Amino acid sequence: MYYDFMETEKGPLIIAADEEGIHHIDFQDGKRPLTVPDQWQRYESDLIKRAKQQLCAYFNGELTRFDLPLKPQGTTFQRGVWEQLCKIPSGRTISYAELAEAVGKPTASRAVGAANGQNPISIVIPCHRVIGKNGKLTGYAGGLDVKAWLLDHEHSVAIRSQ
16 A cells, blocks of 8 residues: 655645555544554555645645545445445535435434544545534534535535425
């Protein structure tokens, strides 16, 4: 596994990938900074370079949809939640209840919230686009201030099921 850091206006990100895909993009100043295992090698591979380019474009307001091979590690349920997160368009938010409905588990809002909170690929898998049913911001590994900034940056508006 290769990794490198990227400075952003919201703090440093760590990006980790192998030859097949991105495994992690994490805010290092957030609640859960990623501890780099000894066997990982600091190296800006082509894939990490591509991720940095797309993240720069995102932070500059030039990119709303990422095109990167993703390889998040998690349970089948978690990966299903993360796949559903990728369907939330930039500039939109949904509630945990709506996300639970979208993954076919309408009574599992808490489990969906837990899976959302374990997302290892921040920004690209947009877990920041999930908010409380009352419209309030809820937990984010990068910190609520970062979540608020990301949503503002994307000019987000709430969408609700009818």
